[in-house]
Amino acid sequence: xxxxxxxxxxxPVWNGExxxxxxxxxxxxxxAPRDRFEVIVVDNGSTDGTVAIVNRFDFVxxxxxxxxxxxxxxxxxxxxxxxxxxxxxxxxCVADPDWVMQAIxxxxxxxxxxxxxxxxxxxxxxxxxxxxxxYEELTAFNQEVNVRFGHCVTANWLCKRELLLSIGGFNQDLxxxxxxxxSRRIVAAGHRLRYLPEMIVRHPTRAKMIDxxxxxxxxxxxxxxxxxxKPARIVGAARMFASESIQQSRWTVxxxxxxWAKPGVVAVIMVLMLTAQFELLRLAAGRPAxxx
Numbered sequence: 001x002x003x004x005x006x007x008x009x010x011x012p013v014w015n016g017e018x019x020x021x022x023x024x025x026x027x028x029x030x031x032a033p034r035d036r037f038e039v040i041v042v043d044n045g046s047t048d049g050t051v052a053i054v055n056r057f058d059f060v061x062x063x064x065x066x067x068x069x070x071x072x073x074x075x076x077x078x079x080x081x082x083x084x085x086x087x088x089x090x091x092x093c094v095a096d097p098d099w100v101m102q103a104i105x106x107x108x109x110x111x112x113x114x115x116x117x118x119x120x121x122x123x124x125x126x127x128x129x130x131x132x133x134x135y136e137e138l139t140a141f142n143q144e145v146n147v148r149f150g151h152c153v154t155a156n157w158l159c160k161r162e163l164l165l166s167i168g169g170f171n172q173d174l175x176x177x178x179x180x181x182x183s184r185r186i187v188a189a190g191h192r193l194r195y196l197p198e199m200i201v202r203h204p205t206r207a208k209m210i211d212x213x214x215x216x217x218x219x220x221x222x223x224x225x226x227x228x229x230k231p232a233r234i235v236g237a238a239r240m241f242a243s244e245s246i247q248q249s250r251w252t253v254x255x256x257x258x259x260w261a262k263p264g265v266v267a268v269i270m271v272l273m274l275t276a277q278f279e280l281l282r283l284a285a286g287r288p289a290x291x292x
Contacts, residue, residue: 004036004104004107004108005083005084005085005104005107005108006036006037006038006082006083006084006085007032007036007037007038007083007084007085007086007087007100007103007104008037008038008040008077008081008082008083008085008086008087008161009027009037009038009039009040009086009087009088009089009100010040010042010074010077010078010081010086010087010088011023011039011040011041011042011077011088011089011090011091012041012042012044012065012070012073012074012077012090012091013041013042013043013044013046013050013054013073013090013091014043014044014045014046014050014068014070014073014091015046015047015048015050016046016048016050016091016092017046017048017049017050017053019091019092019204020041020050020053020054020091020092021053021056022094023089023090023091023092023093023094023095024039024041024054024057024060026094026095026096026097026099027039027095027099027100028057028059029097030095030097030098030099030100030101031097031098031100031101032098032100032101032104034059036100036104037083037087037100038061038081038082038083039057039059039060039061040060040061040063040077040080040081041054041060041061041062041063041091042062042063042064042065042073042074042076042077043062043063043064043065043073044065044066044068044069044070044072044073045064045065045066045067045068050091061080063076063077063080068175069172069173069174069175070175070178071170071171071172071174071178071179071182072170072172074088074154074169074170074178075169075170075172078161078164078165078169081161083161084107084160084161085103085107085158085159085160085161086158086159086160086161086164087100087103087157087158088154088155088156088157088158089154089155089156089157089201090154090155090203092203092204093120093155093156093201093202093203094123094201094202094203095200095201095202096200096201096202099118099199099200099201102118102196102198102199102200103116103118103158103199106158106196106199107158110194112192113192113193113194114159114160114163114186114191114192114193115152115157115158115159115163115183115186115187115191115192115193115194116157116158116159116193116194116196116199117143117146117147117152117153117156117157117183117193117194117195117196118143118156118157118158118196118197118199118200118201119143119144119156119195119196119197119198119199119200119201120141120142120143120153120155120156120200120201120202120203121200121201121202121203122136122137122140122141122202122203122204122205123202123203123204123205124204124205125204125205130261130264131209131261131264131265131267131268132205132206132208132209132211132212132268133205133206134257134261134264134265135212135265135268135269136205136206136212137205138248138251138252138255138257138265139248139251140203140205141153141155141203143156143195144195144197146195147193147194147195150183150184150187150193151179151180151183151184151187151193152179152180152183152193152195153179153180154178154179155201155203156199156200156201157179157183158196158199159186163186163191164182164186167182167185167186167189169182170182173225174222174225175218175221175222175225175289175290176218176219176221176222176223176289177219177222177223177225178222209268209271212268212272213271213272213275214290216272216275216276216279217275217279217290218289218290220241220275220276220279220280220283220290221279221283221289221290222289224237224280224283224289225289234280234281234284237280238276238277238280241273241276241277241280242273242277245269245270245272245273245276248269249266249269249270252265252266252269253266
């Protein structure tokens with residue numbers, strides 16, 4: 001094991017008192033030797049009990065980034081990291097016991113791969129609404145598909161620390177979509193991205209319609225800034241989001257889910273389409289991007 005790389009796990013969190021303990025407990029139970037990885041949690045201005053909960057885990061280095069933005073928080077963690085590789089996840093994910101071991105294995109088995117996109121499995125919590133959960137299961141966190149389109153998300157992301165530093169880290173002005181932007185820049189620079197199905201974390205489905213609405217508002221804001229949309233292009237942007245919603249409705253009709261659930265999921269999609277249109281109008285009026 002002496003020749004294995006040292007891994008820095010970086011986890012941003014904001015008002016995560018409901019889930020951060022489960023995340024850190026899953027890391028405490030990793031099969032990898034504790035001397036082969038460090039854990040950095042970056043609190044992003046929490047106003048609940050998150051910091052007190054994180055402090056219960058004595059193997060965690062806790063940093064603070066008070067300015068809003070999970071990518072700003074990730075950059076702070078990256079600057080403090082000591083590992084050869086950085087392994088990102090979120091403060092509401094639960095890692096499989098061999099998550100770190102699979103990361104270490106990938107760095108030695110696949111030395112020509114520069115960015116690894118791990119698998120993200122969705123799980124339902126007791127309070128999950130049936131239509132919101134099915135919508136998430138249909139549309140969210142498909143890393144295999146992400147990689148086909150040349151990007152991945154930081155819920156399960158492994159790369160060399162020096163590589164990430166060399167491209168300037170994440171765009172910390174983005175409140176959403178910074179991982180897509182960063183991974184695309186890595187690929188555009190000629191580095192190889194690979195889907196790693198055996199490196200697994202689990203993410204809860206968003207439980208309620210209001211959670212999906214909050215996410216949609218945040219995502220629209222991220223795309224607005226990422227794609228440098230302008231108020232004059234609002235009609236085209238509205239058409240783009242409407243087209244995506246129509247495509248999702250078609251997926252729903254063809255999906256292998258209960259027939260009784262399909263109308264409810266389509267209704268969710270329509271509500272989120274209207275949410276996107278509302279958020280576009282807000283952004284075009286010069287309002288700041290929404291943070292959820």
